[in-house]
Amino acid sequence: MIEIRLPDGNTKAFEKGTTPEGIAGALAPALKKKTVAAYVNGNLYDLNRPINDDASIELITKDREEALEILNHSAAHLLAQAVKRLYPDATFGVGPAIKDGFYYDIATKETIKEEDLPTIEKEMRKIVQEQDQMERRVVDKAEALKEFSGDPYKVEMIKEMDDDEVITIYKQGEFKDLCRGGHVGNTKHIKHFKLLSVAGAYWRGDSDRDMLQRIYGTAWFTKDDLNKYLEILKERKERDHRKLGKELEIFMLDNKAGQGLPIWLPNGYAVRKTLEDYVYKLERKHGYLHIQTPVLGTKELYETSGHWDHYRDGMFPPMEYEDQTYVLRPMSCPHHMIVYNRKLRSYRDLPIRYAEIVTQHRHEASGALSGLERVRQMTLTDSHIFARRDQIKSEVLSAYNLIQQAISDLGLTIDYIELALRDEAKGKFHPDDVLWDEAEALLKELLDEEKIDYKVMKGEAAFYGPKIDVQVRTAMDRVITMSTVQLDFLLPERFDLTYIGKDGEKHRPVVIHRGLISTWERLMSILLEQYKGAFPTWLAPEQVRAIPVNLEAHGPYAESINNRLIDEDLRSTTDFREEKLGYKIREAQTKKIPYSLVIGDNEVENNSVTYRKYGEKEQNTVPLEDFISMIKKEVKDRK
RNA sequence: GCCGCUUUAGCUCCAACCGGUAGAGCAGAUCCAUGGUAAGGAUAAGGUUGCUGGUUCGACUCCGGCAAGCGGCACCA
Numbered sequence: 001m002i003e004i005r006l007p008d009g010n011t012k013a014f015e016k017g018t019t020p021e022g023i024a025g026a027l028a029p030a031l032k033k034k035t036v037a038a039y040v041n042g043n044l045y046d047l048n049r050p051i052n053d054d055a056s057i058e059l060i061t062k063d064r065e066e067a068l069e070i071l072n073h074s075a076a077h078l079l080a081q082a083v084k085r086l087y088p089d090a091t092f093g094v095g096p097a098i099k100d101g102f103y104y105d106i107a108t109k110e111t112i113k114e115e116d117l118p119t120i121e122k123e124m125r126k127i128v129q130e131q132d133q134m135e136r137r138v139v140d141k142a143e144a145l146k147e148f149s150g151d152p153y154k155v156e157m158i159k160e161m162d163d164d165e166v167i168t169i170y171k172q173g174e175f176k177d178l179c180r181g182g183h184v185g186n187t188k189h190i191k192h193f194k195l196l197s198v199a200g201a202y203w204r205g206d207s208d209r210d211m212l213q214r215i216y217g218t219a220w221f222t223k224d225d226l227n228k229y230l231e232i233l234k235e236r237k238e239r240d241h242r243k244l245g246k247e248l249e250i251f252m253l254d255n256k257a258g259q260g261l262p263i264w265l266p267n268g269y270a271v272r273k274t275l276e277d278y279v280y281k282l283e284r285k286h287g288y289l290h291i292q293t294p295v296l297g298t299k300e301l302y303e304t305s306g307h308w309d310h311y312r313d314g315m316f317p318p319m320e321y322e323d324q325t326y327v328l329r330p331m332s333c334p335h336h337m338i339v340y341n342r343k344l345r346s347y348r349d350l351p352i353r354y355a356e357i358v359t360q361h362r363h364e365a366s367g368a369l370s371g372l373e374r375v376r377q378m379t380l381t382d383s384h385i386f387a388r389r390d391q392i393k394s395e396v397l398s399a400y401n402l403i404q405q406a407i408s409d410l411g412l413t414i415d416y417i418e419l420a421l422r423d424e425a426k427g428k429f430h431p432d433d434v435l436w437d438e439a440e441a442l443l444k445e446l447l448d449e450e451k452i453d454y455k456v457m458k459g460e461a462a463f464y465g466p467k468i469d470v471q472v473r474t475a476m477d478r479v480i481t482m483s484t485v486q487l488d489f490l491l492p493e494r495f496d497l498t499y500i501g502k503d504g505e506k507h508r509p510v511v512i513h514r515g516l517i518s519t520w521e522r523l524m525s526i527l528l529e530q531y532k533g534a535f536p537t538w539l540a541p542e543q544v545r546a547i548p549v550n551l552e553a554h555g556p557y558a559e560s561i562n563n564r565l566i567d568e569d570l571r572s573t574t575d576f577r578e579e580k581l582g583y584k585i586r587e588a589q590t591k592k593i594p595y596s597l598v599i600g601d602n603e604v605e606n607n608s609v610t611y612r613k614y615g616e617k618e619q620n621t622v623p624l625e626d627f628i629s630m631i632k633k634e635v636k637d638r639k
Numbered sequence: 640g641c642c643g644c645u646u647u648a649g650c651u652c653c654a655a656c657c658g659g660u661a662g663a664g665c666a667g668a669u670c671c672a673u674g675g676u677a678a679g680g681a682u683a684a685g686g687u688u689g690c691u692g693g694u695u696c697g698a699c700u701c702c703g704g705c706a707a708g709c710g711g712c713a714c715c716a
Contacts, residue, residue, distance in 0.1 A: 199711030200642025586677035
């Protein structure tokens with residue numbers, strides 16, 4: 001007998017060799033059904049792994065996050081087993097659980113196509129019926145190498161393991177897999193799953209190595225959960241900015257115009273202009289000065305900044321013209337350095353904050369392009385702050401505050417903050433360790449003082465300095481880098497920036513790069529997704545549409561309302577087509593226009609409007625002036 | 640860039656047998672109808688089936704190349 005200590009502190013005796021499943025069952029039959037695996041002395045145990053000594057145990061029940069991970073991991077094995085049956089020559093890479101699912105990387109002679117997934121799925125269900133135990137076995141390195149001699153990818157992994165590492169093999173039916181484990185014990189527990197897609201994936205994520213076929217799937221504990229997840233996938237498609245952007249005529253792409261070079265249509269531009277104006281005002285309030293610099297620059301400029309050496313791959317190829325070599329700018333910092341340097345600066349002048357709506361070009365890989373999310377020409381509001389060292393903290397903080405304000409005004413929420421630091425080992429960072437240490441320490445200090453939580457991202461810094469990235473979570477649970485504040489001690493050196501200090505000596509200012517809204521392109525994709533195309537009134541391309549009940553009788557009044565609204569700086573239109581009222585209302589709704597006005601006798605007589613708000617069924621009749629002040633207030637409040 | 644899939648009217652679509660030059664809905668056009676909140680009716684029109692080579696008497700259909708899009712991987716200053 002062995003003693004098992006439960007989380008509540010009680011101990012209970014069990015037969016030697018009992019399993020988490022056995023223990024759960026002994027405690028309560030209902031618990032057995034809910035248990036997926038367990039921590040035994042803090043180590044992850046499969047549901048069916050024998051426990052041979054006294055131990056403390058913590059059962060992992062289905063309601064815990066790890067439980068789903070374990071299930072999905074087991075589902076990956078199930079997938080591999082089915083594939084091996086159908087494609088006997090298959091060899092395997094890795095097959096982990098991921099968020100909401102799992103995948104397995106597979107090499108086969110025959111390519112697996114999407115249409116083959118149902119067949120594989122069927123085989124998986126057959127294996128579930130077979131109720132195979134998932135048996136764990138410990139082997140040493142030599143044994144492991146022997147067992148997987150036919151699996152070159154597994155062999156590679158085994159070879160890299162330490163000689164004394166505990167290597168485990170999981171076997172279910174005729175199938176065995178190299179695996180660290182944490183499994184549901186028996187294939188019968190994997191009931192609700194679906195294979196989703198096949199895609200290529202480089203072995204070990206290395207583009208110089210083999211490309212394997214990756215099958216993605218998802219597994220859940222109940223049919224309901226599975227269906228819910230499939231619904232979410234569907235909803236994601238519905239909210240896809242590429243679909244909405246087309247439907248609502250926000251932007252277009254055209255082969256002839258160029259790959260990754262989106263064209264903003266009238267509706268899209270109306271939204272973008274509103275955003276640009278908003279940011280301009282916000283920046284003015286925060287003491288920024290706006291400038292405008294060229295899209296083309298000399299190669300020399302980027303040699304000075306260091307971009308040419310470090311990031312040439314991301315730039316369009318240079319062009320020769322009149323003995324000069326020009327490049328399309330990938331970013332605006334060098335220009336801003338030049339603006340700073342145009343005259344002698346005093347310590348009293350600092351901080352100087354330059355902001356610009358910058359159009360820049362990056363040569364993104366063709367496979368990376370996607371709607372407005374990844375493009376080759378992008379426009380953003382970029383800014384560089386020139387500060388004394390003693391001003392760094394307050395400037396970073398003020399930039400952060402501005403970022404917070406903008407994100408909340410746009411109806412988005414900050415998910416978390418990343419503090420990106422260098423990684424000495426990587427060697428892609430500029431070499432001055434003293435500066436790095438100082439800059440990194442400063443940012444940490446600031447975040448700690450302001451009690452801002454952050455994730456440290458080692459090795460993710462820019463080549464010129466550490467940065468704070470602000471991550472936003474969209475309505476569909478995607479996390480996107482929205483804003484960034486980056487310290488830069490390098491560019492001031494390269495451009496020899498100085499200011500005259502109190503002491504009459506020359507000093508080096510610090511540059512702070514501040515990105516606010518990612519790019520207009522990406523922001524638009526996020527907002528489309530966030531609002532499902534139904535923009536809040538202040539952003540909506542068309543805010544009001546006036547529809548007369550009868551063209552002749554009510555047209556002139558509708559027209560006068562429209563003019564009045566436009567005078568008030570609102571985006572209003574009329575619908576004078578010879579169609580029935582219901583038809584026009586329907587269209588105003590499908591175009592997601594915030595306010596549809598119906599204008600009839602009643603309204604003409606009382607100088608009023610009857611409006612219907614997008615997504616609502618009821619109508620309200622109010623005096624025209626009241627309507628105007630209501631909607632203007634909404635715009636002002638950014639609703 | 641890499642792997643796989645896809646591409647038919649302005650848009651959307653699992654229309655088109657085993658190879659015989661194409662079918663629908665919506666939008667747009669014309670005519671009729673239209674006074675109160677999610678599609679009124681009729682008619683006509685609309686296509687070198689992404690581009691390009693090949694096989695064939697004949698290609699939307701089969702084979703090759705290219706391009707773009709999509710799902711991923713890699714990349715993302």
